[in-house]
Amino acid sequence: MDLVRKLRGTNNEGVLALVLLGLIVAMSIANPTFFTLNTGFSILRSSIVPVIFALGVLIVVITGGIDVSFAAIAIFAGYSTVTFCLSAGFDPGLPGIFLIAIAVGAALGLINGVVIARFNLPTLIVTLGTQGIFFGAMYTYVGATYYADLPKSMADLATSNLFDITTDIGRAYLHVLVVPVLVLCLAVGWMLKRTMFGRSLYAIGGDIEAARRAGFQVKRTQISVYMLVGALAAIAGVIHIVLSRSANPRDLVGGELDIIAAVILGGAAIFGGRGSVTGTVLGVLLVQVIKNSLLLVGVPSAWLRTAVGVLLVVGVGIQAIAARRDARRMRVIQDLDTEQKTEQEMAS
Amino acid sequence: MTPTTDKRARASAPNPPPLRNLNDQLGRFTRRLVRPGGAQRGAGRMVAALLLAMALFTFLNPRVFLSPINLQNIAVAAPEIGIIAIAMMLVMLTGGIDLSLVAIANFSAITISTLHTAIAATNPDLANSLGFLIVLAGIVAGMLGGAFNGFLVSVVGITPILATLATMQIYNGIAIVWTGGSTLYGAPTVLGAIGQAALANVPVLFIIFVITAILVAVLVNRTALGRMIQLEGANPVAARYSAIPTRAVLMKTYTVGGMLAGLAGVLFLARNPTASADYGSSYVLLVIVIAVLGGTNPTGGFASVFGVVLATLTLQVVSSGFTAIRLSSYEYAIAQGVILIAVMILDSVMSTRTRRPHKTIPPTGVATPTSDTSLIRT
Numbered sequence: 001m002d003l004v005r006k007l008r009g010t011n012n013e014g015v016l017a018l019v020l021l022g023l024i025v026a027m028s029i030a031n032p033t034f035f036t037l038n039t040g041f042s043i044l045r046s047s048i049v050p051v052i053f054a055l056g057v058l059i060v061v062i063t064g065g066i067d068v069s070f071a072a073i074a075i076f077a078g079y080s081t082v083t084f085c086l087s088a089g090f091d092p093g094l095p096g097i098f099l100i101a102i103a104v105g106a107a108l109g110l111i112n113g114v115v116i117a118r119f120n121l122p123t124l125i126v127t128l129g130t131q132g133i134f135f136g137a138m139y140t141y142v143g144a145t146y147y148a149d150l151p152k153s154m155a156d157l158a159t160s161n162l163f164d165i166t167t168d169i170g171r172a173y174l175h176v177l178v179v180p181v182l183v184l185c186l187a188v189g190w191m192l193k194r195t196m197f198g199r200s201l202y203a204i205g206g207d208i209e210a211a212r213r214a215g216f217q218v219k220r221t222q223i224s225v226y227m228l229v230g231a232l233a234a235i236a237g238v239i240h241i242v243l244s245r246s247a248n249p250r251d252l253v254g255g256e257l258d259i260i261a262a263v264i265l266g267g268a269a270i271f272g273g274r275g276s277v278t279g280t281v282l283g284v285l286l287v288q289v290i291k292n293s294l295l296l297v298g299v300p301s302a303w304l305r306t307a308v309g310v311l312l313v314v315g316v317g318i319q320a321i322a323a324r325r326d327a328r329r330m331r332v333i334q335d336l337d338t339e340q341k342t343e344q345e346m347a348s
Numbered sequence: 349m350t351p352t353t354d355k356r357a358r359a360s361a362p363n364p365p366p367l368r369n370l371n372d373q374l375g376r377f378t379r380r381l382v383r384p385g386g387a388q389r390g391a392g393r394m395v396a397a398l399l400l401a402m403a404l405f406t407f408l409n410p411r412v413f414l415s416p417i418n419l420q421n422i423a424v425a426a427p428e429i430g431i432i433a434i435a436m437m438l439v440m441l442t443g444g445i446d447l448s449l450v451a452i453a454n455f456s457a458i459t460i461s462t463l464h465t466a467i468a469a470t471n472p473d474l475a476n477s478l479g480f481l482i483v484l485a486g487i488v489a490g491m492l493g494g495a496f497n498g499f500l501v502s503v504v505g506i507t508p509i510l511a512t513l514a515t516m517q518i519y520n521g522i523a524i525v526w527t528g529g530s531t532l533y534g535a536p537t538v539l540g541a542i543g544q545a546a547l548a549n550v551p552v553l554f555i556i557f558v559i560t561a562i563l564v565a566v567l568v569n570r571t572a573l574g575r576m577i578q579l580e581g582a583n584p585v586a587a588r589y590s591a592i593p594t595r596a597v598l599m600k601t602y603t604v605g606g607m608l609a610g611l612a613g614v615l616f617l618a619r620n621p622t623a624s625a626d627y628g629s630s631y632v633l634l635v636i637v638i639a640v641l642g643g644t645n646p647t648g649g650f651a652s653v654f655g656v657v658l659a660t661l662t663l664q665v666v667s668s669g670f671t672a673i674r675l676s677s678y679e680y681a682i683a684q685g686v687i688l689i690a691v692m693i694l695d696s697v698m699s700t701r702t703r704r705p706h707k708t709i710p711p712t713g714v715a716t717p718t719s720d721t722s723l724i725r726t
Contacts, residue, residue: 068633119692119696121693122646124636124646125692126689128633128685128688129689131633131685132633132681132684132685133681133682133685133689135678135681136678136679136680136684140676140678140679140682254629257516258517261514270507270510300525302521302525302529303521303525305517305518305521306521306522306525308514309514309517310514310518312510312514313500313506313515313518316507316514317500317506320507324505
């Protein structure tokens with residue numbers, strides 16, 4: 001029983017992994033070309049940017065907020081960095097580019113954080129507003145040109161692969177940027193589980209007033225959270241530009257809700273206090289695998305949105321019904337047991 | 349209105365007991381002034397904002413902005429957004445949110461367009477004479493979409509934002525598959541006629557918008573269902589203990605929301621006889637902006653239809669005004685965001701200012717022995 005519970009995970013990660021595994025097995029049986037290194041690598045490659053976004057969204061969702069401006073921050077930070085490098089005509093190298101973008105992203109996140117924490121406003125509405133502001137500001141003040149040529153360091157990164165394996169059906173590439181994503185996942189997971197800051201996110205998400213009374217610096221934490229999301233989004237923005245080998249200001253914005261859906265699928269609770277990196281990564285992978293397998297089965301990719309929506313309804317619906325049943329069961333137990341028993345439990 | 353009365357209330361607070369009665373009366377008076385103001389504040393504020401926006405753009409470029417064509421454009425473009433915003437307001441009134449409204453509207457438009465094209469292929473005259481029924485089918489499609497949302501929220505118990513996020517994907521996905529991602533052409537000629545018609549220079553579309561707004565306002569303010577919707581949003585627990593049938597109320601709210609979205613889909617077609625899955629994708633967020641600007645409390649319980657109508661018009665005026673003074677749509681996006689956040693901050697600052705007297709009274713009251721009664725009464 002304990003083993004089952006452990007495998008299931010605190011946020012149903014086990015169930016999600018099982019679904020993912022089942023899907024992969026079913027797809028491999030249905031279409032042998034699915035179970036190849038090529039497919040695996042291409043799914044990983046297409047998951048790079050969504051996973052980073054999802055990590056940022058996860059952090060916000062754990063605190064009980066929601067951020068829809070991250071895509072605008074990402075493209076703002078990435079695009080303005082590229083524009084700056086191209087117009088100034090110098091290439092600060094990869095660390096420099098990432099540093100500039102992260103600074104821009106964190107600054108934009110700071111705006112979100114300050115408005116939300118200082119005035120105690122609903123996060124969805126504020127980030128909706130800042131999304132428009134960031135996007136509009138990028139077009140108005142940075143530019144709207146499409147850059148096909150990137151600074152040299154970024155262009156070089158675009159073509160460097162970690163593995164380059166020749167199989168019998170062609171060559172399979174695993175992009176080198178999978179490594180930083182893995183590092184980011186581990187770092188965020190470590191932060192959430194092992195640091196005071198991470199625990200305070202769960203505390204705030206669980207009950208903001210309780211967290212405040214327990215002595216957490218709620219406002220400061222909220223501001224840091226939105227800065228962190230901004231920084232993560234900026235990294236994702238730069239990586240997106242690298243992977244697509246061009247800087248297009250029209251990219252990314254509009255896909256926010258897909259990422260949020262993946263994070264929720266991964267077991268994070270929209271009201272905060274719950275969520276894990278493992279679940280989030282599984283959620284994103286599940287969406288990407290579905291996307292890939294729909295194509296292979298011959299279903300038009302147009303069904304993807306519907307599939308994700310149905311998955312979301314089923315996943316969250318089961319959770320909602322289970323939660324309701326648990327609540328009812330708890331009430332019954334409370335009625336049956338006398339108060340003495342609860343007192344005994346509290347004493348022991 | 350509130351700041352002056354507050355000042356008086358605060359000034360009289362530390363006075364000796366004989367004045368306490370006066371203080372209490374003043375407090376009660378202030379609260380009575382503030383309470384209806386809570387719901388109407390959105391409307392009042394938007395009247396000011398609308399007039400300000402009109403005056404500003406009239407001043408900056410009177411020739412373009414005040415031209416009849418520009419005013420007509422505002423009146424024709426506002427209804428479709430406005431009706432979706434009213435639907436959003438209705439759902440927000442219960443403390444929920446409906447992200448799928450625009451998808452439902454498109455779904456309705458696509459239903460109408462396909463039905464019309466299918467019938468017109470065999471018999472064009474029949475299609476035109478059945479125009480009314482076809483339009484009705486579109487609205488019913490919207491209602492069904494809304495009812496499914498209501499089912500997920502009320503019976504299954506999924507959080508509204510998640511349920512409608514999922515159904516948005518579903519409806520949108522079905523629409524993409526149905527249309528094959530392309531734009532459909534063709535709509536009943538009745539709709540085209542309505543889209544072009546005007547009564548005394550006021551476009552019929554705008555009249556439909558106003559009538560819809562009045563009907564929803566009556567529903568919210570004058571019917572039992574409307575009162576239950578408000579109570580459900582203001583305090584769900586209290587609503588449950590007051591024997592308000594939460595499930596039925598939520599179900600009806602989302603269905604009406606879907607129906608309004610379906611109507612908006614009809615207006616899409618009336619303006620322009622084309623339907624596609626990704627029309628108005630920027631509306632999703634715009635509609636939330638309008639609802640909140642119009643004084644809707646996103647946590648539920650308070651909203652004003654009049655405020656939402658005014659907010660729709662204000663944003664349309666700002667949008668066309670920006671075009672008149674040759675600013676890009678991106679600068680309009682900035683303005684939209686800034687307006688939204690500014691209004692929210694203003695609201696937050698105002699509400700803490702009206703709440704502060706309650707916090708400052710206790711310390712002054714503690715000094716006097718009869719403070720307990722005054723604390724209870726205030």
